[in-house]
Amino acid sequence: MHARTSKAHIAQSCATALLLGAGVLTAAAQGAKPSPRNRAPMVQQAATQPAAVTSDRDWWKNAVIYEIYPRSFQDTNGDGIGDLNGIIRRLDYLRDLGVDAIWLTPIYPSPEVDFGYDIADYRAIDPQYGSLANFDRLVAEAGKRHIRVLMDMVMNHTSDKHPWFVAARSSKDNPYRDWFVWQDAKGFTKDGKPIPPNNWQSLFGHSAWQWDAPTRQFYYHKFYSEQPDVNWHNPAIHAAFADIVKFWLGRGVGGFRFDAITTLYEDPSLADEGTIRDKDGKPVINAYGDVQLDGSKTDNQPGLHEVVNEMRVVSDKFNKSVFPGTRVLIGETYLPNVQELAKMYGTVARPEFHLPMDTQIGMINKLDVASFRAKINDAQTQLHGNPPLLLFDNHDNPRIDVRYGDGVHDTEIARAIATVLFATRGSALFYYGDEIGMKTTPPARKEDVKDPVGIIAWPVFKGRDGERTPMQWNATTNAGFSTAASTWLPVPPTYSTVNVQAQQSDPDSLFAWYQSLIQLKKTNPALARGQQAMLDSQNPKVLSWVRRVSGSPAVIVSANFTAEQQTVSLAAPGSESKVKTLLKTPGAADPATNGSIVLGPFGVYIGEIQP
Numbered sequence: 137m138h139a140r141t142s143k144a145h146i147a148q149s150c151a152t153a154l155l156l157g158a159g160v161l162t163a164a165a166q167g168a169k170p171s172p173r174n175r176a177p178m179v180q181q182a183a184t185q186p187a188a189v190t191s192d193r194d195w196w197k198n199a200v201i202y203e204i205y206p207r208s209f210q211d212t213n214g215d216g217i218g219d220l221n222g223i224i225r226r227l228d229y230l231r232d233l234g235v236d237a238i239w240l241t242p243i244y245p246s247p248e249v250d251f252g253y254d255i256a257d258y259r260a261i262d263p264q265y266g267s268l269a270n271f272d273r274l275v276a277e278a279g280k281r282h283i284r285v286l287m288d289m290v291m292n293h294t295s296d297k298h299p300w301f302v303a304a305r306s307s308k309d310n311p312y313r314d315w316f317v318w319q320d321a322k323g324f325t326k327d328g329k330p331i332p333p334n335n336w337q338s339l340f341g342h343s344a345w346q347w348d349a350p351t352r353q354f355y356y357h358k359f360y361s362e363q364p365d366v367n368w369h370n371p372a373i374h375a376a377f378a379d380i381v382k383f384w385l386g387r388g389v390g391g392f393r394f395d396a397i398t399t400l401y402e403d404p405s406l407a408d409e410g411t412i413r414d415k416d417g418k419p420v421i422n423a424y425g426d427v428q429l430d431g432s433k434t435d436n437q438p439g440l441h442e443v444v445n446e447m448r449v450v451s452d453k454f455n456k457s458v459f460p461g462t463r464v465l466i467g468e469t470y471l472p473n474v475q476e477l478a479k480m481y482g483t484v485a486r487p488e489f490h491l492p493m494d495t496q497i498g499m500i501n502k503l504d505v506a507s508f509r510a511k512i513n514d515a516q517t518q519l520h521g522n523p524p525l526l527l528f529d530n531h532d533n534p535r536i537d538v539r540y541g542d543g544v545h546d547t548e549i550a551r552a553i554a555t556v557l558f559a560t561r562g563s564a565l566f567y568y569g570d571e572i573g574m575k576t577t578p579p580a581r582k583e584d585v586k587d588p589v590g591i592i593a594w595p596v597f598k599g600r601d602g603e604r605t606p607m608q609w610n611a612t613t614n615a616g617f618s619t620a621a622s623t624w625l626p627v628p629p630t631y632s633t634v635n636v637q638a639q640q641s642d643p644d645s646l647f648a649w650y651q652s653l654i655q656l657k658k659t660n661p662a663l664a665r666g667q668q669a670m671l672d673s674q675n676p677k678v679l680s681w682v683r684r685v686s687g688s689p690a691v692i693v694s695a696n697f698t699a700e701q702q703t704v705s706l707a708a709p710g711s712e713s714k715v716k717t718l719l720k721t722p723g724a725a726d727p728a729t730n731g732s733i734v735l736g737p738f739g740v741y742i743g744e745i746q747p
Contacts, residue, residue, distance in 0.1 A: 192461030195236060196391075196490050197523045198664050199464070199563040200654050201286070202235045205531050206243055206265055207251065208606045208625065209568055211618035218606070218617070220266035220274050227281050229636070233571065234654035237284040239393045239466070241531060243271075247297050249362040249588065251604075252288075253395065254295035258380045268387075275388045284390025286466065291377050291443075292396045293363040300376075301364050308351050315373060316364050317356035317402065319345070330354065335408045336434055341424030341592045344434070358399045358434060360588065368400045368439060378450050385454040391464035392451075394489075397444065398469060401437035409433045423597040436476065444480070444488040452487075466525065466565075467492040470499075474514040481522045491525035491563055497556070498528040501539045503549065503697045505679050509670050512560055512681070516668050524562035528553050531567065535576040535603050545699055547573055548738035551649050551721055552695045555740045558653040559693045561668040561683065568607055571650040572639050577628040578602030586625060601625055610637040644722045652719055656742070660718065661688035678702050678735070690745045691718065696735040704741065705732045715743040 210222025220243070230238065242252030243265045252262070261271050275285050294301055303312040321330035332345035332354055338361075345354040346361040356365045366373050381392065409429040412420045420428040444467070451463040469492040471477050477496065482488030497511045515524040529536055536553055537546045550573050557564045578598040579585050590599020606623050608631040609616030614623055615631035639645035657663050666683035671692070680694040692715070696702045715727045723736035733741050 195284075195461055196464040196563060198657065199236045199491075200234055200558070200657065201237045201239055201466075201525075201563065201565040202230060202233075203239045203241070203530060203565060203567045205241050205568060205604055208604055208617070210607065210609075211620065211623070214619045215264070216618050216620035216623040217264055219264070220261070220270040224270075224274050224277050227277055227283065230283060231281040233651055234658060235283055237286050237390055237464070238278065239286040239565070240288060242288045242290060242395075247295055247362065249295070249360055251587075253290055254293075254297075254360065254363045255290055256295040256297045256299075259383050272387060279388070284461075284464075285388075286391045286393055286464070287384050287389050288395055289377075289381065289392040290395040291366070292399050293357065293359060293365045296362045296364055300366075304364075305348055305351060305355070308353070314370050315367055317367050318348075318351075318353045319356070319406065320353055321347070334406050334433075335429065336402075337409075337426055337429055340589050341422075342426060356402065358396070365399075365402070368443060369404070374443065374446060378446065381447055381450050382454075385451060385463060389463070390461075391466065391490075392447075393466040393468065394444075394447070395468050397467045398436045398440060398471065399434060400443060401439045403433035403437060405433075407433055423593040436471065441479065441482065441486075441488060445482055445486045448482070448487050448489070462490070464490045466490070469493050470495050474511075474518045478519050478522075481519065491523070493565070494524045494526055494562075497524075497526055499533070503540055503552075505676050505697050508556065508679055508697075509673060512556070512668075513670055516561060524560075525565055526557050526560065526562055527565040527567075528557060529567040529570050529603075530565075531604055532600055533603065535567070535574060536570060537573070538576045538602075542699065545738050546575075547646050548721065548736075550646055552697065552738045552740055554646075554650055554653055555693060555695050555742070556679070558650075558657045559663060559683070559691075559742060560681070561666065564657070567603075571647050572608065572634055572636055573646045574605070574608060574634065575628065575630055576602040577605050577626075577630075584626075608635040610635050649719075649721070656718060660691060660744075661685050662691040662744075666691070672704075678704055680704065689716075689747070691742065692745065693740070693742050694733075694735065695740045696738055699737045701737065702735045702739075703732050704735060714746040716746050718742045718744055 204223060206218050206220070206223065209218040210226050211218050212221040212225060213219060223238070242255060243261055244252065244255045245257040245260050245262045246252045246254050247256060248254070261268050278285050300312050300315050303310050304316050319333040322333050323331045325331065330347050332343050336344040336356070338344045339358060340360050344357055346357055347354055357363050358365055368374070409432050412428040412430055414420055422428045448465055451465060454463055467480055467489040469477060469480050474496060477492055477494060480489050480492035494515055497508065497515060500507050500511065533539065536550055540553055541549050557566065579590070579601055582591065582594045585591050585594065585599050585601060587599030587601050590597060590601060605625050606615060606617035606627050608627065611632050614620065615627045615635060617623060617627060636647065639647035642648065662683040662685045666685035668681055668683050671680040671682055672678065677698045678694055678696050680692065682690055682692050684690040694704045715731070717726050719742040721736065721739045724739045724741050725734045727733050727743065735741060
C-alpha cells in the first residue's frame, strides 16, 4: 500500500498546483471497501458549450484517427474478405464514434505475400477490395461525414512482381536495375554457394540478401524476399514516388501514413551491423533463431529527412480537393528516444511529418506509472511544441489485452489506456475493434497460420493473425462481418458477447467510454487545445495530469494503474475550488467535501475545476 501523503508534501504539491491554477492531486491507497457499482451513465455533461477546436488547416492537431485493416472490417460480397463497400457501409458508425480520419492499410494490387505491403501497382485498387470507382465513392461519402481517408504509402520496397523489379532483374543492363539495391557476392563457398555481402538481416528472419541466379547478384530486402528494397540513392525513385503521391492527392485523399519510413536508406559502406548482447555478454537470439543485430546500418540513416521533406512539399501544394484542408503526413516511426522523434517533425523552413507516431508511450507494454509519466512528459516538453501522435495498438502488435491486460480487469485497463490516448495533448490513433475490447486470438495450430512470419517462427512467434481477426459487429453468424461460409481469418468466439451492437446500448460499456472520451476531446476547450502538465509526480500508482487553456476551466485527469482501490485528493486543504465531474468509470465516486475521490481498480476520474 502507498502511504498516505504527508501534510508537508501536500503543502509542497499545493504550491506547484496553484501555479497551474488547478488545485492539487495527491494520492494514497486506502483500506476502505470498494464503492458500490455506479449504474448511472458515465458521462456528466459540462456546462461548457462545444468549442470550435478544429479547422481545415489545423484539424490534425487534435485529430482522432482510426486504423482500418480492410480485409477484416466489413465484407459485402460474401467472399469472406472485407472490401471498400464495407467501409462505406460503416461510415455512419465511424462518424458517430467521432472519427476525423481513417487510415487504410494497403489496398493496392498485390500478390498478398505480406497482405498488401508487397505492392505490384501503386496506382490501382486490388480487385478483392473493389475498384478505383469504389475508392472515389469512399472518399466522397467519407467527406460528407467530415471523415478524411488516409492511404498507406509504402516507399521502402515493392513486390517482386512490380513491373519495376521484373524489369530490373531481367538483366544487369536494364534501365531499372539501379532502382533496387544489388550487390555482388562476398565470395563463394567450396560447394559454390554465394556468400551474402554482409550480415544484414530481414526483419522477418534470416539474411536480408536474396541471390538472383540469372544475373548472379544479390538484392537487398529488409522484409520478405518478395519485397525488394528500392534504391533511394537513385533520383528516379524520388521522382517516381512524388508522382504516386500526387496521383492519390488528386483523388482527394486526406494524407498518408508512411510505412517503415526509417528503413529507406542503408549504409553504402555495407559494413556489418553490431550484435545485441545480454547482461552476460552473450548474443541475443530472436524468434527466428538469428543473432539479434542493432540496426545501426539499415535504420534511420542519412538521407531520410530529405525524402520526408520532399513528400511534404508535394503534399502541401495540394490545398484544394473534394475535402479541403491540410493533407496530413503520418510516419511509422519506431525510434530509440524522443530526440530522434523530434527530428521527424522537421523545421519551419523544412517541415517533415505532421504526425510521426510516438511509439515511446504506446509500446511501454506494462502499466508502470513512472514510465508513462516520463514518456508523456517527454512528448509534452521535448517535441518543440509539436502535437504528439499517440497510439497503443496496430496491425503488427498483439492487441491491448495481451500487452497491458491482466486477464481479470482487461476492460477496466482498456478504459485507463484510452484515457491516456484521448485526454492527453495531441492527436490519437487507434485500431479497429479497440473500442469494444477485441482480444488477440492467435491460431492454435501451425497449419492455420496465414501470416508467413508466424510460419517461419512457430511456435516461438505465432505471427500477426491474432490481431487481424474480423471486426465483431453483432452476435449473428460471423459477427456480422460476412455472409461467407468461412472468413479469411476465423471470427473469435468472443463475438457473441463482445460486439458493437451489444455495447452501443450499454452506458457502462467500453464503447460508451471511447465515444464519451472522444466527445470530450473535441468539445471541451481544455482537452481540445489546452497545454498539459503532470501532477502528483511522486505517486507510483496513480497517473494524474492537468489540461489548461486561457478563458476556460482547467480539467484534471486521474487514472489508477493498479488493481487496488486508490483515493485521490483533488484539492488542497482550505481550497475553495470545486470540481465538476465530466467523466468517470463505473464505481468512481464524485469528489467528497474534502475534495477526495475513490478510484476502483484501474478506475478513472475526469473533472473540471470550477471558479
